[in-house]
Amino acid sequence: MHIGTFTAEGTFAAATARLPELAALGITAVEIMPVGQFGGHHGWGYDGVLVRAAHAPYGSPDDLRRLIATAQRHGMMVLLDLVMNHFGPFGNFLPGYAPDFFNQRPTPWGDGIAFERPEVQSFFREAALGWLTEYRLDGFRLDAVHQIRDGQEQKFLRDLAREIRAQDFGRPIHLITEDERNLPHLREQGFDAEWNDDWHNALHVAQTGETQGYYSRFARDPFGDLALAMTRGQVDEGAPHPEEVRGAPAGHLPWTAFVNANQTHDQIGNRAHGERLLTLIGEPSARVCHAALVLMPFLPMLYMGEEEGRDTPFLFFCDPPDEDAREAVRKGRSAELRGIGYDLEGMPDPTSAEAFEASKPYAPDPPAHAEAWRELTRELLALRAAQVVPLLRSGKTGLGEVTRHGPKAFEIRWPFAAGEIRMLLALGAPAISAAPLAAPQFRLGDPTAEAFAIEVEFRA
Template sequence: MTYRYGPEVDEDGVRFRLWAPGADAVDLLIGDRALPMTDRGGGHFELAVVGAGPGLAYRFSIDGGTVPDPATRRQKGDVEGASVVTVPPAARVSKPARPWHEAVIVEVHVGAATPEGTFAALAGRLDHYAALGVTALELLPVADFPGARNWGYDGVLPFAPDESYGTPDDLRRLIDAAHERGLQLYLDVVYNHFGPVGNYLPSYAGAFFTDEFSTPWGSAIDFEREEVRAFFVENAAYWIEEYGFDGLRFDAVHAFEGPGRRLFLDDLARRLRAIDPQPHLILENDHNEASLLGGGSAFDAQWNDDFHHVFHVALTGEHEGYYRAYADDTAKRTARVLAEGFAYQGEPTPNRDGAPRGEPSGHLHPRSFVSFLQNHDQVGNRAFGERLAELAAPERLDLACFALLLSPQIPMLFMGEEFATRRRFPYFCDFEEEFGQLVREGRRKEFSGFSTFSGDDIPDPLSPSTFESAKLDWSETWTSEGQTALARVKALIGLRKTHIVPLLAGAFRGADASAEGGVVECEWRFDGGKLVMALNLSETEGPTGVGRSDPVAAIGRVEPGRLGPWSGALWRS
C-alpha cells in the first residue's frame, strides 16, 4: 500500500513527511543541516531529499525543539535518539496457510523468552514450539519503548521495533524462520494510548488527542479524526505487509472512546481484510461485545478473560478483586463459559458497582474465543507475578490444561506454561527515576486492598534484577517435571488436532451445559458431530450423566457414570 506517514524511499531519494497541525514551521535535521519542509496544508509537511537512502539518520525541528519521526521505521539510541531510514528486503519466505480454526497459540515476550532477549535468540527456540505442535506465537508489543526493558505497552514509536530486541531485519528473519517451520507469528499492537515517556505528539499534534474523554493513560486518542485513524490503520497494515506477520491482537479496544471508535474499528478491519492472505484479527475487549465477533464480523476472535477467571477461582480459591464476580457457584459459571464463551452477557457484575457487562454470546462459534489459563496480564499484574504451577495443586492444574486444550475454543499458553515453569513473571519497566518512583507507588497502591499483600516486599519494577527474574529458564525443560509437562501438552495438542480441529472447520449448531455440585458437563454440536466434556472441579467423587462408551481422552479417575476428584473426560460422536 501507499503510506502517508513515515519516510518514502524511491530511486531518486527519500521523501520525508510529518503531520504537525500545531506547528507553524518544521525543519528536517540531517547531521548539522536544517532543511525547511514544505507546508502542504492541513498540518502536513514534507520534503524530498535527492540522493538520500537507507541508513540515513534524521530528526525534525519544531519551534526550536527536536523530535523523532512518530512513524519512524527504525530508531537509534532509544526514543530520544535519531530516526533511521529503512527499506524492506525484496525476497521473503512464503507464509504458511494456517486457517484460524487450527490455532494453538503461545504468548511470548521477546525480552524474557530467552537469556539474550532478542529476535535472533527467539528464532533459535522455534524448533521447541514446532515440535510441541503449536501453530502460532503471539508476540507482546515490540514497538519502541523508553529504556532497555518493558512489557511493550509503553511504546511511543509504533512503527519501529525496539532496538533492545534487534534490528527490523532481525525481526523479519524471525518471522521467516517461523514460516519455514510452519509456524505463524501474531503481534500485539497498542492503539489506545502512547507511553508516558518519549511521546512528543502533544507538543505539535495535539489534534491526535481529545480531552472529551479520559483513559487510565490520560487524554484519549481522537479517532474521529481521519488522519488519526489512518495513522493506526497504516501501522496495522505495515506489520502485515512489510514484515509478514500473520495476525494482530488489538490491545484493550474497550479503551477506544467516543463516536470515532466504531469508525476506526471499521476502517481497520476493512483495510486489513483487503490483504491477501487475510490476517487473523484478535481483540482484547473488556466490554465483551459479541457483536464484534462471528458471522460476517471482521474480527476472528476475542481474548476470553472469563475463561481464565472461572478456572483461576476453581484452581486457587482466590476471590478478591475482579475474581469476586466469579466466586459464586464457580462450576455453574464455568459451564456457561465453556458452552457460550462469556460468563457475563449483560448481567450486573459485583465488582463493577452492579453495572452490566457483556452481550449475549451463546450463538457464536467457539473459535470466536481465545481462552487461556495464564497470560502476561493475569500473571504479571499480580503483586509478585506467581504462575499457576506455584499457586495450584498439580492435579488441579492438569485438569485445567485438559479443559483448555480440548475445549473447542482457541487455546493459548503463556511462554513456559508448557513445561510447568514456576519462574515468576513480575511487572518490569525502565523509566527514569522521577517517573519510576510514581510507578513504584502506583503498584503498591494497586495491591493494597489484597489481604495477602504485605506492601514493602513487592518486586521493584525498575530493578534490572526484576526483569532478569522474569526470563525463562530453559534448563527446566530437561527436568523430570518439565519433561512430564511437555509430554502432556504435546499429547493433548495431538488429540486436539485429531478430534477437535476437524469439527471446528464446520458450522456450529449450539451447545448445552450443566453443573451439579462440582461436576461440569458440556455438549457442543457441529455439522460433523458433537463433543461432550465432563469435568469434576472438586475434591469429592461426583456423578456424570455422560460417557456411556470409552472417552477419546481422560484425565484422573474416570469410571462409567463417575468422576474422581479433579478428573475429566472427553467424548466425540
C-alpha cells in the same frame, strides 16, 4: 511470548532459534507481546511510543522478519500484539508537537487519543497495514479496544478490518481483540476472535478461592460461571450485576471467536509476586485445567513456559529514565496492588533489572516435571489437530450442554455437524453421579472417583 524474557538473550534472533521446539510440540501460532519502541531497555511493551519501530534492544527489523519467516516455514503463524489505544510516558514527545492528537477524555494511561480525527485514524491505519506488508505478519491482537473511541461506534476499527479483508496478502490475516465490554459487535463485523477473560476469571476463582479486585464478579458462584462459559463462551452477557451491566449475548458466535487462556501476562504479572497458576493450585489441578483448555472447542492460548509446567514468576517490570520516574512507578504500582488486597511484603522493585531477569521462564535447569508436561502438551495438541479441528471445520450446530455432577464436576457436550465432543471434568470433587464415558480418547485420572480428573471422547 514476551521477546525480552523468552530467552536468556532476550532478542528476536534467540527467539527464532527456539521456534522449531514449539512447532515440534504442535503449536500453530505465536502471539508476540508488543515490540513497538518504548523508553528504556526492558518492559512489557505496552508503553510503546513509536508504533511502527521494532524495539532496538530486541534486534533489527530484519531480525524480526527472520523470526516471522522462520515460524511460517515451520507451520506457525505469527500475530503481533498491537497497542493503538495509548502511548507510554517515557520518551513520548508527541503531545509537545502534536497536542491535537489527544483529547481530554481520560484513560487508565493518560489522555485519550483523538480517534474522532481523520488524520489520527490514518496514522494508525497506516501503522497496522505497514506491519502486515513490511513484516508479513499473520495478524494482530489489538490491545484494549474499548479505549479506542471515535464517537461513531468504533467505525475506525470496523473500517480497518474491512480494508484488511479487501486486500490480498497471500495468506489469511487473523484479527483478535481485547475488549473488557464482552460485546460481540466487532466479531460480527470483520474480527475473528476476542480474549475471553471470563473463562480465566471464573476458573481462577474456582481453583484458588481468590476474590479480590476484578475476581469479585465471579465470587458468588464460580463453578456455575464455568458451566455458563462452557455452554455459551462468555459469562457476562448483559445480565444485571451489582457493579455494572456488562456484555451482550455471544452464544451465536463460533467457538473460535473466544480465545481462552488459563493464564496470561496480565493475570500473572498483575500480582504482587507474579505467581503462575501452577504455583497457586498445584500440579493435579493444573494438569487437568491444561487438558480441558486444549481439548475444549474454544481457541486455547498458552503463556510461555506453560507448555512445560514452568513455575517461574512473571513480574511487572519497566525501565524508567530517572529516579523520580522510578519512584513514581513504585508508588503507583504499590497503591494499585494494595487497593485490590495483595500482600506487598517482599514485592520486587518493578523498576529493577532483577525483576526483569527473574521473569525469564526457561532457566537452564528445567524442573523435574518439565518433560512430562511437554509430553502432555504434545499429546493434547495432537489430539486437538486430529479430532477437534475437523469438528470445528464442520460447523457448530448448537450451544454446549452442561450437566452438573455435584458442586465441582461437569459433563459437557458440544455438538457439531460432523459429530460431538464429550467431556467429563472434575475440578475439586469427583463426578460421583456420572457414568464414565463409553470410549474416551483421552483420560487423566478417573473423574468419577478422583477430585481432579478429565475424560474426553470425540464422536463422529
